Amino acid sequence: MAPVLTPTQLIVIGAVVLAVLLVALVVGLVLARRRRIDMTKKKEELEKPKSGGYQAGGGFNLSTGGGTATVEPVEHPVVDRTEVDGQPGVGDDAAVPRDSERRTLVDVDLPEPEEIVEEPVLDEIAPTAGRMERLRGRLARSQTMFGKSLLGLLGAGDLDEDSWTEIEDQLLMADLGAATAVEIVATLRTKIVSQGVKDAAQARALLREVLIDALHPDMNRSVRALPDDGRPAVLLVVGVNGTGKTTTTGKLARVLVADGRTVLLGAADTFRAAAAEQLATWGSRVGADIVRGREGADPAAVAFDAVKQGIDAKVDAVLVDTAGRLHTKTGLMDELGKVKRVVEKQALVDEVLLVLDATTGQNGLIQARVFAEVVDVTGVVLTKLDGTAKGGIVFQVQRELGVPVKLVGLGEGPDDLAPFEPAAFVDALLG
Numbered sequence: 001m002a003p004v005l006t007p008t009q010l011i012v013i014g015a016v017v018l019a020v021l022l023v024a025l026v027v028g029l030v031l032a033r034r035r036r037i038d039m040t041k042k043k044e045e046l047e048k049p050k051s052g053g054y055q056a057g058g059g060f061n062l063s064t065g066g067g068t069a070t071v072e073p074v075e076h077p078v079v080d081r082t083e084v085d086g087q088p089g090v091g092d093d094a095a096v097p098r099d100s101e102r103r104t105l106v107d108v109d110l111p112e113p114e115e116i117v118e119e120p121v122l123d124e125i126a127p128t129a130g131r132m133e134r135l136r137g138r139l140a141r142s143q144t145m146f147g148k149s150l151l152g153l154l155g156a157g158d159l160d161e162d163s164w165t166e167i168e169d170q171l172l173m174a175d176l177g178a179a180t181a182v183e184i185v186a187t188l189r190t191k192i193v194s195q196g197v198k199d200a201a202q203a204r205a206l207l208r209e210v211l212i213d214a215l216h217p218d219m220n221r222s223v224r225a226l227p228d229d230g231r232p233a234v235l236l237v238v239g240v241n242g243t244g245k246t247t248t249t250g251k252l253a254r255v256l257v258a259d260g261r262t263v264l265l266g267a268a269d270t271f272r273a274a275a276a277e278q279l280a281t282w283g284s285r286v287g288a289d290i291v292r293g294r295e296g297a298d299p300a301a302v303a304f305d306a307v308k309q310g311i312d313a314k315v316d317a318v319l320v321d322t323a324g325r326l327h328t329k330t331g332l333m334d335e336l337g338k339v340k341r342v343v344e345k346q347a348l349v350d351e352v353l354l355v356l357d358a359t360t361g362q363n364g365l366i367q368a369r370v371f372a373e374v375v376d377v378t379g380v381v382l383t384k385l386d387g388t389a390k391g392g393i394v395f396q397v398q399r400e401l402g403v404p405v406k407l408v409g410l411g412e413g414p415d416d417l418a419p420f421e422p423a424a425f426v427d428a429l430l431g
């Protein structure tokens with residue numbers, strides 16, 4: 001039979017159980033309180049700013065290559081976010097709740113890119129005054145012929161018949177032409193007989209005087225390139241291909257621009273596409289506009305358009321570069337006549353400049369005759385005088401055509417065009 005606990009024993013057991021329960025309760029309360037304190041502490045630690053107080057999100061000072069442009073901050077489209085400083089905080093949703101208002105597309109005004117207009121870089125143009133003097137060295141080859149040989153013969157004194165024949169031959173070799181050579185020899189002989197020549201300096205002075213006279217210094221050599229009555233001057237540049245028409249047109253444009261004039265170029269050489277390209281380059285270097293047609297277009301139509309645009313734009317001068325037609329092709333020469341007639345429907349042609357290559361000698365003269373029959377040549381440009389000993393062609397051309405040489409080409413450089421001045425030219429020839 002199981003022993004029966006006495007009432008005293010039962011009281012003791014009950015007291016022990018009660019005490020154990022009390023202790024468990026107290027311990028449980030203490031632990032629960034401690035846990036609560038720890039959690040609070042951790043939250044405080046999280047909220048403490050790090051890195052010595054630096055807070056990201058205040059905006060980096062970024063620079064761009066574009067300089068100082070600023071972009072306005074755009075308001076966040078979702079308004080019920082809990083963060084206040086752009087950074088997620090404790091208690092924030094990890095992601096925007098699915099039922100929150102969706103971000104929509106926001107139009108942001110971006111700064112307009114600045115349009116960069118590049119200023120064309122224009123050429124410096126060499127001074128137009130005194131070019132003949134500056135370029136006189138270019139006549140070195142002709143100078144050898146005149147200055148050295150001719151002066152040598154003249155200065156030798158006591159000229160016999162053979163000496164005079166030799167002088168005449170020298171003049172012929174320098175391309176003065178028979179008529180001019182005979183005339184010059186005759187004048188020299190008369191003057192030497194009447195005045196007498198004692199030394200080389202006197203011989204030089206006499207020859208200088210006779211040569212200048214033969215160049216008709218009184219001829220009007222001004223290039224008619226200035227506007228008249230608010231109307232642009234119209235110049236046609238004609239000549240056989242390869243003589244230097246396009247180059248001369250470009251060089252002349254530079255001279256006019258240097259003089260403060262506005263110029264429009266007309267590329268009526270539609271025969272050779274590269275000619276228009278070449279002329280456009282000349283124009284762009286000095287800021288002169290160009291009117292051109294497609295390859296094979298009617299040159300007269302292009303010339304007409306150029307003059308019309310020149311009048312509308314009120315430029316000072318329109319320079320029309322024509323096709324370098326072979327003078328033997330009658331039809332093509334007719335075309336040149338047509339260019340002039342068509343242009344004249346709206347403006348007078350002030351100047352027809354015939355470009356002749358000095359190195360071609362007599363051939364140039366034949367060309368000159370043919371061109372003069374088709375158009376009224378008002379002035380001659382003698383090119384490539386730098387490459388020839390035959391500067392004497394100047395005398396022949398003037399004599400043959402009765403028109404003045406107005407300009408001379410003394411090199412391939414853009415400013416190697418000079419006004420023709422008889423005295424300066426003769427001085428350059430005589431050295």
Ligand SMILES: Nc1nc2c(ncn2[C@@H]2O[C@H](COP(=O)(O)OP(=O)(O)OP(=O)(O)O)[C@@H](O)[C@H]2O)c(=O)[nH]1
Binds near residue numbers: 239248275409
């Ligand atoms: N040395 C020298 N060369 C020149 C002179 N003038 C022009 N030239 C050269 O001659 C060549 C022909 O010149 P262009 O102006 O193309 O001749 P173009 O008459 O227009 O020829 P096309 O367009 O074929 O009718 C080029 O190489 C020029 O540089 C000059 O005075 N001296």
